[in-house]
Amino acid sequence: MKIIWVIGIILVVAIVGFFVFENPIQKSSSQGSSIETKAIGQGSSSTANFTDPKKAAHYESNTPAHGSVLAGVPVNVVIDFNFDLAQPSEIKIFKDGKDFGQGETVLDSNKLAMRRNINYDSPNGLFTVEYKACWPDKSCHDGSFQFVIDRSAGSVFEDRTGSKEVTVRMSQIAFNPQNLKVSKGTKVTWINDDSVEHYVNTETHPAHTYYPQQNSKALKKGEIFSLVFDKAGIYPYHCSAHASTMTGSLLVE
Numbered sequence: 494m495k496i497i498w499v500i501g502i503i504l505v506v507a508i509v510g511f512f513v514f515e516n517p518i519q520k521s522s523s524q525g526s527s528i529e530t531k532a533i534g535q536g537s538s539s540t541a542n543f544t545d546p547k548k549a550a551h552y553e554s555n556t557p558a559h560g561s562v563l564a565g566v567p568v569n570v571v572i573d574f575n576f577d578l579a580q581p582s583e584i585k586i587f588k589d590g591k592d593f594g595q596g597e598t599v600l601d602s603n604k605l606a607m608r609r610n611i612n613y614d615s616p617n618g619l620f621t622v623e624y625k626a627c628w629p630d631k632s633c634h635d636g637s638f639q640f641v642i643d644r645s646a647g648s649v650f651e652d653r654t655g656s657k658e659v660t661v662r663m664s665q666i667a668f669n670p671q672n673l674k675v676s677k678g679t680k681v682t683w684i685n686d687d688s689v690e691h692y693v694n695t696e697t698h699p700a701h702t703y704y705p706q707q708n709s710k711a712l713k714k715g716e717i718f719s720l721v722f723d724k725a726g727i728y729p730y731h732c733s734a735h736a737s738t739m740t741g742s743l744l745v746e
Contacts, residue, residue, distance in 0.1 A: 541560075541562070541619060541641050542619075543559065543560050543619075543639045544621075544637075544639065546559040546636070546637060546638040546639070547635065547636045547637045547638075548636050549574075549624065549625075549626040549634035549635060549636035550576075550626070550634045551574045551575050551576035551626065551628075551634075552572070552573075552574060552626070552636060553573040553574055553575050553700060554572075554573045554697040554700055555570070555571065555572045555573065555622070555638055555697070556570070556571045556696040556697050556702070556703040556729070557570065557640040557696075557729075558638075558640070558696070558697065559638035559639060559640065560639070560640070561640045561641070562640070562641045562642075562643050562646060563640060563641065563642050563643070563646070563727050563729075564643065564644060564645075564646035564647035564650065564672075564727055564742070564744055565642070565644065565647060565725075565726055565727035565744045565745075565746075566611060566612075566613050566614075566615050566642060566725075566726050566727065567611055567640075567703075567726060567727055568610070568611075568703075568704060568724050568725075568726035568727070568728065569608045569609060569610050569611065569703070569704075570584055570586055570594075570608065570609055570611060570622055571606055571607070571608040571702050571703050572584065572606065572607055572608075572622075572624055572626070572636075573605060573606045573697070573700040573702055574605055574606070574607075574626060575605070576605075576628060577604040577605070577628065577629060578600050578604045578605070578606075578607055578626060578627065578628070579600075579604070579627050579628055579629045579631075580600075580627065581625070581627055581633070582598060582600060582607050582624075582625060582626050582627045582633070583598045583607075583609075583624065583625050584598045584607060584608070584609040584622060584623075584624045585622070585623045585624070586609065586611050586615075586620055586621075586622050587620065587621045587622075587623060588615070588616065588618055588619065588620045588621070589618075593611055593612045593615045593620070594609045594610065594611055594612075595609070595610040595611060595612045596609065596610050597609070601702065606700065606702045607624070607626070608702075613725055613726065615642060616642070617641075617642050617643055617644055617645075618641065618642060619639060619640075619641050620639060620640055620641070620642065621637060621638075621639050622637060622638050622639070622640070623635070623636075623637045624636050624637070647674060647744050649672065650670075650672040650673060650674040650742075650744050651670040651672065651673050651674065652674045653673060653674060653675050653679070654674055654675055654676045654746060655676055656675065656676070656679060657678075657679060657680065658679065658680045658681075658682065659673065659675055659679055659680070659681050659682070660681075660682050660683075660684060661673065661681060661682070661683045661684070661741070662683075662684055662686050663683055663684065663685045663686060663687060663691045663712070663732070664686040664687060665687065666687065666689075666732075666735050666738065666739050667738075667739060668683075668732075668739065668740070668741035671740070671741050671742070672741065672742045672743075672744070673741070673742070673743050673744070674743075674744045674745075674746065675722065675743065675744070675745055675746070676745070676746060677722065677723055677724070677725055677745055677746070678721065678722070678723055679721070679722055679745070680719055680720070680721045681719065681720055681721075681722060681743065682717050682718070682719040683709070683712070683717060683718045683719075684715075684716075684717050685712040685713065685714055685715065685716055685717075686714065686715075687714060688714050689734070690711045690712060690713055690734060691711075691712050691732045691734060691735070691739070692708075692709055692710075692711060692712065692732045692733045692734055693707060693708070693709040693712070693718050693730060693732070694707070694708050694709070694730060694731055694732065694733045694736075695707040695708055695728070695729075695730050696729050696730065696731070698731060698733055698736040699733065699736075701733070703728075703729070704728055706720060707720055707728060707730055711734075722743065722745045724745065725745050725746055726744075726745055727742065727743070727744055727745075728742065728743040728744075728745065729741075729742045730742070730743065
């Protein structure tokens with residue numbers, strides 16, 4: 494009988510202990526999460542605390558992606574929707590309470606994306622994008638996401654600064670070099686060496702709205718796509734035919 498009582502007491506203590514120690518963890522995770530991220534072009538992973546993103550009605554995607562670590566300052570922040578945007582939609586890009594957005598929020602001509610430039614001198618660290626998406630009926634919905642700028646991640650980019658023209662080979666379902674650093678005004682040419690078609694597409698997939706000039710047609714073997722980059726910043730891109738595996742990044746300084 495004493496053995497049964499002892500076993501019963503042990504079970505009660507175990508159950509109480511579970512709830513006492515488990516609930517604080519759940520409460521903490523609801524306030525924010527520690528996400529392991531990999532900086533673009535960086536071999537090792539880093540850890541940053543990102544709050545959960547908030548998606549407004551009709552939201553589709555955004556660039557930079559939530560939780561991304563960038564080796565340079567984005568050329569702009571872009572948010573995509575599946576419904577016509579209207580004024581007064583706006584984007585704010587905060588770090589330590591200061592808005593590093595530059596100029597006004599602009600709606601694309603098709604009304605399905607809005608964008609805002611960011612100050613090129615923005616510091617390293619965690620940025621929070623807060624946006625307001627408004628519709629023709631005058632209703633507005635809020636959303637938010639976060640990204641990190643870490644210029645040290647650019648140390649592993651292949652450095653071709655000072656070159657007037659640079660070539661990226663599209664070979665064996667990969668961009669080579671995958672991560673490339675060039676100077677402003679450099680002409681970058683992509684050449685398809687594979688027997689399958691490839692694309693050069695700006696982020697995100699399938700919206701391709703981050704830097705629309707960096708969207709090529711389907712490139713057959715031997716075909717090329719060229720673009721001169723006059724604006725400093727980071728340009729993540731991919732092949733839309735192999736979007737999950739064939740990615741690259743261009744850092745313009």
